[in-house]
Amino acid sequence: MSTLEGVLTKNGLLTAFALVGMTMFISYFLSAKLTRGRLHGSAIAILIGLLMAVLAGGKNGVADIPMLSGIGLMGGAMLRDLAIVATAFGVRLEEFVKSGLIGAVSLFTGLLLSFFAGGAVAFAFGYRDAVSITTIGAGAATYIVGPVTGSAIGASSEVIALSIAAGLVKAIAVMIATPFLAKAIGLNNPRAAMIFGGVMGTNSGVMAALAVIDPKLVPYGAMTATFYTGLGCLLGPSLVFMIARFLF
Amino acid sequence: MTIYGTALLSLCLLTGLTVGRLIGAALGVEADIGGVGIAMILLIVGCDALQRGGLMKTPTESGITFWGQMYVPIVVAMAASQNVLGALSGGVMAVVAGVTTVGLSFVLVAALARKGRKEEYPS
Numbered sequence: 083m084s085t086l087e088g089v090l091t092k093n094g095l096l097t098a099f100a101l102v103g104m105t106m107f108i109s110y111f112l113s114a115k116l117t118r119g120r121l122h123g124s125a126i127a128i129l130i131g132l133l134m135a136v137l138a139g140g141k142n143g144v145a146d147i148p149m150l151s152g153i154g155l156m157g158g159a160m161l162r163d164l165a166i167v168a169t170a171f172g173v174r175l176e177e178f179v180k181s182g183l184i185g186a187v188s189l190f191t192g193l194l195l196s197f198f199a200g201g202a203v204a205f206a207f208g209y210r211d212a213v214s215i216t217t218i219g220a221g222a223a224t225y226i227v228g229p230v231t232g233s234a235i236g237a238s239s240e241v242i243a244l245s246i247a248a249g250l251v252k253a254i255a256v257m258i259a260t261p262f263l264a265k266a267i268g269l270n271n272p273r274a275a276m277i278f279g280g281v282m283g284t285n286s287g288v289m290a291a292l293a294v295i296d297p298k299l300v301p302y303g304a305m306t307a308t309f310y311t312g313l314g315c316l317l318g319p320s321l322v323f324m325i326a327r328f329l330f
Numbered sequence: 331m332t333i334y335g336t337a338l339l340s341l342c343l344l345t346g347l348t349v350g351r352l353i354g355a356a357l358g359v360e361a362d363i364g365g366v367g368i369a370m371i372l373l374i375v376g377c378d379a380l381q382r383g384g385l386m387k388t389p390t391e392s393g394i395t396f397w398g399q400m401y402v403p404i405v406v407a408m409a410a411s412q413n414v415l416g417a418l419s420g421g422v423m424a425v426v427a428g429v430t431t432v433g434l435s436f437v438l439v440a441a442l443a444r445k446g447r448k449e450e451y452p453s
Contacts, residue, residue: 102403102410124402131409136418145411157407163366165404167343168397170370171377178371188442195438196431203427221424222431230361244424250417251428257409259432267440274443281439282432286408293402300401305367312354312363 087149094152102156105130125261125294132254166289170301178305181273185306188280193314196223196283197322200248212326214241219326220318221245222252224284226311231318249284256287261294269295272302279303283310335393338380342372 090097109130110123131143140146145154155161178185200222201215209215217237221228221244228245231237237245260269260278268274279288279302288307292300343366350365357363377394380386417424 098407099403102407105406106403124406127402127406128409131406132412132414134410135412135414139415141413141416143409143411143414153407154411157404157409157411161400162404162408163343163347163369164339165397165401166366167346167369167373168339168394169401170373171391171394171398173370173374175371175374175378184442188439191438191442192435195434199431199434200427203423203430207423207426218423218427222427226361230359244421247417247419247421247424248427248431250413251425252432254412254414254417255429255432259436263436267436268443269439274439277442278439281435281442286405286412289401290405290409293405297401301370305370308350308366309364312350312359312361315354315359315361316357316363 090149091151094150095155096152097149098152098156101150101153122261122294128257128290128294132257162289166300166304169297169304173301177272177302178276181276181302184273185276185280188277189283189306189309189313192281192283193223193310193317194322195281196252196314197318200245201326209241210330212323212330213237215330216318216323216326217241217245218248219322220314221248223249223314223318224311225249225253227314227318230315231323234319235323252282253284253287256282256284257290260287260291264291264295269299272299275299275302276306280306280310283307283314285311332389332393332396335390335395336397337393338376338390339373339394339397342376343369345369345372 106127109127113119113121113123113126135143138144138147142154144150197219201219204215204218209218213235214237216235217228217232218241220231225246228249229242232242232245264270269278275292282288285307288303289300292303346369347362347365349368350362353363354361377386
């Protein structure tokens with residue numbers, strides 16, 4: 083047993099490929115047999131992934147278990163970004179250009195909406211200082227914008243932790259809810275995918291959601307979402323903090 | 331050769347991430363602004379140029395498409411390595427803030443997506 087464990091740990095990335103492959107197989111099987119394809123196989127696979135992360139309970143989900151550390155490499159930023167860029171193969175540049183303006187509009191409105199909604203919830207829960215309200219609002223943008231903004235304007239570590247949690251909840255809520263709402267919000271074409279990516283902005287959430295709805299839409303959502311976190315880190319400690327300080 | 335495609339893909343991403351970081355630094359933030367988006371544009375333009383020049387061979391293409399097809403499994407691995415427990419144990423406020431934001435964002439997506447469709451197909 084310990085021999086096998088040693089091999090699995092030493093070859094972490096291969097363990098990850100094998101385990102994720104089996105998860106995909108089971109998920110597509112369940113999707114076809116139990117839901118007759120109504121709940122997409124990739125949605126079930128992502129839910130299983132999230133569930134495994136809860137069971138493992140660590141900061142990096144199952145990747146904290148030494149034998150499964152390869153999952154962290156496989157699902158980490160490097161290979162994730164490589165795969166996203168690869169999905170752009172065969173996409174026509176005109177599609178991006180055509181929706182460029184609405185993409186930019188959705189980015190700014192989406193970011194401001196997140197700052198506002200997160201800040202309003204912080205206010206409702208009794209926070210009255212501009213630093214905490216801005217930081218929690220930034221966390222509602224993404225779990226990277228939160229801590230970057232918080233450290234820039236000097237928020238307490240407790241508030242920064244809350245902002246990360248808010249961003250994580252957002253990412254997971256987008257992953258789970260979008261497939262059910264896709265039809266209602268008209269998310270079935272490249273243009274809508276660019277708007278979706280710009281408004282939601284949370285990379286992991288947007289990518290998991292689009293993978294389930296239609297993998298062809300992935301590059302469009304990723305195109306706008308990729309600007310979101312950077313812009314949020316730019317606007318959070320500057321413009322948004324200035325507005326918050328003016329209000330409180 | 332297959333590696334040509336993967337090499338092109340990697341070069342595009344490395345260039346994009348560098349440019350994204352430089353844009354961030356120029357604007358005074360320590361974050362990547364649009365790196366992946368820039369990489370995607372480079373890949374689209376690069377592949378287009380190779381196709382025009384007749385240099386894009388099938389094995390080269392497969393070095394790119396393989397990674398595109400690995401996308402969903404990679405997302406599953408990403409989901410499995412999220413701090414889900416941390417999100418749930420972050421307190422009621424974090425959950426309320428996250429869910430409220432997502433709810434309002436869906437309304438905004440629907441509004442923006444619908445608005446444009448009317449402009450494109452005037453009735």
